[in-house]
Amino acid sequence: MLSCKTKTNSISRLVHFIILLSDDSTSYLKFYRALFSLLFLGHLGLSLFLFITLPTI
Secondary structure, three states: OOOHHHHHHHHHHHHHHHHHHOOOHHHHHHHHHHHHHHHHHHHHHHHHHHHHHHHHO
């Protein structure tokens, strides 16, 4: 498992990168849509990963 510090560090780096991508004020909607889809995909991937690996442990 990743440590909590590493997780928050990578998340903040990702958010910083997305903010740099959408620095004009008109793309706030795009920013939130991208953030939501990233969170959703991350949650989906994590639950799929746990679903696959937990029965084998």
